[in-house]
Amino acid sequence: MNRRAFLRGLTAASTLPFATGCTEGEADSVVATGSGQVRGSVRAGVHTFRGVPYAAPPQGTGRYLPPRPVEPWTGVRDAIAPGPTPPQPPTPPPLDFFAPPIAGTDYLNLDIWTPGPGAARLPVLVWIFGGGFDTGTTGLYDGTAFARDGVVFVAMNYRLGAEGFLFLDDGVANVALLDQISALEWVRDNIAAFGGDPGNVTVAGQSAGAMAIGTLLTMPRAEGLFQRAIMESGAGNLCYSTGTAREIGQRLVDKLGVAATRDAVATVGVERVLAAQTAVMKDLARQPDPQRWGGEPGCRINMWRPTVDGTVLPAIPLDAVAAGAGARVEVLLGHNSEEGRLSLVPFRSLDSVSETELATAMALYRLPVDRALAAYRTAYPGASPGALLAILQADWFYTVPGLRLADARAQAPAATYMYEFTWRSPQFDGQLGSCHFLEVPFAFDQLGDPRMHWITGPTPPQQLADLVHGAWVQFAATGRVNWPRYTPARRTTKRWDLPPAVVDDPYPVRTLWDGIALT
Numbered sequence: 001m002n003r004r005a006f007l008r009g010l011t012a013a014s015t016l017p018f019a020t021g022c023t024e025g026e027a028d029s030v031v032a033t034g035s036g037q038v039r040g041s042v043r044a045g046v047h048t049f050r051g052v053p054y055a056a057p058p059q060g061t062g063r064y065l066p067p068r069p070v071e072p073w074t075g076v077r078d079a080i081a082p083g084p085t086p087p088q089p090p091t092p093p094p095l096d097f098f099a100p101p102i103a104g105t106d107y108l109n110l111d112i113w114t115p116g117p118g119a120a121r122l123p124v125l126v127w128i129f130g131g132g133f134d135t136g137t138t139g140l141y142d143g144t145a146f147a148r149d150g151v152v153f154v155a156m157n158y159r160l161g162a163e164g165f166l167f168l169d170d171g172v173a174n175v176a177l178l179d180q181i182s183a184l185e186w187v188r189d190n191i192a193a194f195g196g197d198p199g200n201v202t203v204a205g206q207s208a209g210a211m212a213i214g215t216l217l218t219m220p221r222a223e224g225l226f227q228r229a230i231m232e233s234g235a236g237n238l239c240y241s242t243g244t245a246r247e248i249g250q251r252l253v254d255k256l257g258v259a260a261t262r263d264a265v266a267t268v269g270v271e272r273v274l275a276a277q278t279a280v281m282k283d284l285a286r287q288p289d290p291q292r293w294g295g296e297p298g299c300r301i302n303m304w305r306p307t308v309d310g311t312v313l314p315a316i317p318l319d320a321v322a323a324g325a326g327a328r329v330e331v332l333l334g335h336n337s338e339e340g341r342l343s344l345v346p347f348r349s350l351d352s353v354s355e356t357e358l359a360t361a362m363a364l365y366r367l368p369v370d371r372a373l374a375a376y377r378t379a380y381p382g383a384s385p386g387a388l389l390a391i392l393q394a395d396w397f398y399t400v401p402g403l404r405l406a407d408a409r410a411q412a413p414a415a416t417y418m419y420e421f422t423w424r425s426p427q428f429d430g431q432l433g434s435c436h437f438l439e440v441p442f443a444f445d446q447l448g449d450p451r452m453h454w455i456t457g458p459t460p461p462q463q464l465a466d467l468v469h470g471a472w473v474q475f476a477a478t479g480r481v482n483w484p485r486y487t488p489a490r491r492t493t494k495r496w497d498l499p500p501a502v503v504d505d506p507y508p509v510r511t512l513w514d515g516i517a518l519t
Helices: 003-012 060-064 144-148 161-165 175-194 208-216 242-256 262-267 270-285 317-322 355-364 369-379 385-408 450-456 462-478
Strands: 028-032 037-043 046-053 076-078 109-114 122-128 152-156 196-206 228-232 330-336 416-421 492-496 501-504
Touching: 028 046, 028 175, 046 144, 060 161, 060 262, 109 144, 109 175, 122 175, 122 208, 122 462, 144 152, 144 462, 152 175, 161 175, 161 270, 175 196, 175 208, 196 208, 196 462, 208 228, 228 462, 242 262, 242 270, 317 385, 330 385, 330 462, 355 369, 355 385, 369 385, 385 416, 416 462, 462 492
Parallel strands: 037 076, 122 152, 122 196, 196 228, 228 330, 330 416, 416 492
Antiparallel strands: 028 037, 037 046, 046 109, 109 152, 492 501
């Protein structure tokens, strides 16, 4: 049996035959949603719908308020071209391919790929992009391979930066997370018309998207909207207290010279708000603090984060998970072994990182510096300070938070599975390594996309994409993968490389982080 037949077989066992809205070769496909009809396109048996609204366009003060329902329309709305993207500052080259912008106001929208609209009741995967909560769009991601293999794939745009995370202690918080819930509610109410099963939904995301999923696991309003979660390089660990969130909000309004109200912020216009965000980030960079907004050597400022406001997000996600939140959601999570190289290598050589910078980062992470230096050098003999800094950043942001989340789910009835992506990119003379984001084109089986070659190189191994993408499809369809579930006793982990391997507790400096606060 070939790969494609096997993957389709995973979903076909529990679904009806595909009921397509049009035959191969037709130019469009029309589906009725709760707000009106949308017209998508068909190519190679995959029906694609772009820019489908799940909430009303944010306007005026509404840019900083929770999402409102979509206004119904008459006739058939074209959903063939990509929709607008949320306002955001420009991403510096060469990383600007992550967030190709499209102007417009109707940016609370979804992209959908399906093998065929109708009554198939296929598994659904909803993607939440990363980008530090201030950049990113759905435009980089192509769900064709998921649809080809029997999964209805949905990617959401949501508000970023101040629009999504501004906290002014006025009873409004986490607007971006409310956008994500609104999108999931739209999926619950409409995805059956696209061939999906609203009772078999997996949320998946990378980096900030995975961080968001870590919060959604614990949010009362998200309960029941998804049954599985895939978290790639993120575990809900970046959250603000109300005090820090209020400080960030005040810094922004001070830059704008307006009162600390949403009405006042809205009156200055989008471009001024984006400029003020950038100015505040420059100020914060002079006060590095990993437990709040970042800025340690080799790291960007993460100015915008979810806020533990007590209502939308009732508690620190890790604490809520330990108390049983999300216990019935099956979870697949992991990280890449050299995450930090993406924030270092494109801008400076690893060889330029000094011992002082490495020690400074360790001190800012509140590690015992002498013991930490000895532990990392023992675990990674011969590694340069730059190589160690990239691994250290991976441990701080992704590896250790993921392990803590998995440990907190030890008594959960639903399984947790762990992976580590270790295949190394040949780009930048091999220095890019197993960096942040590298697993995404493999998980999407999107290696043929030229935009991805900047990070994968021109000839990445298709065999590895077959394996990783296949595991994601299998998990979305069944909640299972082909390696044992994670337990604190063994910490079984799938290592994605060629050949792949299953290993126990491959985390040589794990205990060094015991007791270190991550937020």
